[in-house]
Amino acid sequence: MNFLETEQYQYLEKELLEIIHLFHSRGWSMATSTNYSFRNPEPNQNTYTISRSGIDKLKFKKEDFMLIEAEGTPLPTYQHIKSSAETLLHTYLYQNLETQCVLHTHSKASTIYSLIHQKDKIAKITGFELLKGIRNITTHEAEIKIPIFQNSQDMKQLVREISTYYDRNQETYGFLLAGHGLYAWGNSIPEAKRHTETLEFLFECMLEMYQMHRIKE
Numbered sequence: 001m002n003f004l005e006t007e008q009y010q011y012l013e014k015e016l017l018e019i020i021h022l023f024h025s026r027g028w029s030m031a032t033s034t035n036y037s038f039r040n041p042e043p044n045q046n047t048y049t050i051s052r053s054g055i056d057k058l059k060f061k062k063e064d065f066m067l068i069e070a071e072g073t074p075l076p077t078y079q080h081i082k083s084s085a086e087t088l089l090h091t092y093l094y095q096n097l098e099t100q101c102v103l104h105t106h107s108k109a110s111t112i113y114s115l116i117h118q119k120d121k122i123a124k125i126t127g128f129e130l131l132k133g134i135r136n137i138t139t140h141e142a143e144i145k146i147p148i149f150q151n152s153q154d155m156k157q158l159v160r161e162i163s164t165y166y167d168r169n170q171e172t173y174g175f176l177l178a179g180h181g182l183y184a185w186g187n188s189i190p191e192a193k194r195h196t197e198t199l200e201f202l203f204e205c206m207l208e209m210y211q212m213h214r215i216k217e
């Protein structure tokens with residue numbers, strides 16, 4: 001696994017590590033929750049680097065990453081280590097959408113917002129300048145649709161549901177799991193970060209607006 005020593009790989013690893021610590025400092029990844037990954041550079045692009053399970057994100061270090069194959073199984077060196085239970089969601093995104101990096105948060109805003117809208121199955125957001133943080137959006141007048149799936153511990157079933165949606169709708173770069181959190185991705189680590197931050201900001205704004213509305217009533 002020589003590529004792990006290349007400058008290119010180590011740069012990606014450092015970039016993701018900084019994001020994990022940043023997201024933890026914002027309260028988006030409490031305790032050992034959440035998981036993160038990136039597609040390894042060519043010619044190893046069908047393997048992925050992913051955070052291993054059960055590590056406190058405050059203390060997460062580069063040794064806590066592991067390598068998995070396209071189906072989510074650990075590469076030989078890592079067979080004694082458990083990746084996240086949600087690994088299949090990452091591998092689905094890499095294999096089916098244009099994805100280089102997948103970030104998953106358990107923020108308060110995405111948890112509450114997804115519960116409020118779970119019956120709608122889709123949350124629609126418009127009118128915010130920050131919508132331009134999403135790929136190909138150039139105006140605050142755009143409307144984004146974020147799908148909300150029921151939370152489940154059955155990952156194969158969840159992947160089936162998610163793929164039914166994304167077979168027809170490829171223009172969103174994130175989805176919510178009700179009462180659980182946000183998955184967002186991008187064609188680079190910085191783009192995945194930008195999509196996550198944009199969506200988290202929008203959920204926070206929407207929640208504050210609901211609260212203000214309720215106080216007025």
Ligand SMILES: [Zn+2]
Pocket residue numbers: 033034035086104106180181
């Ligand atoms: Zn999760």
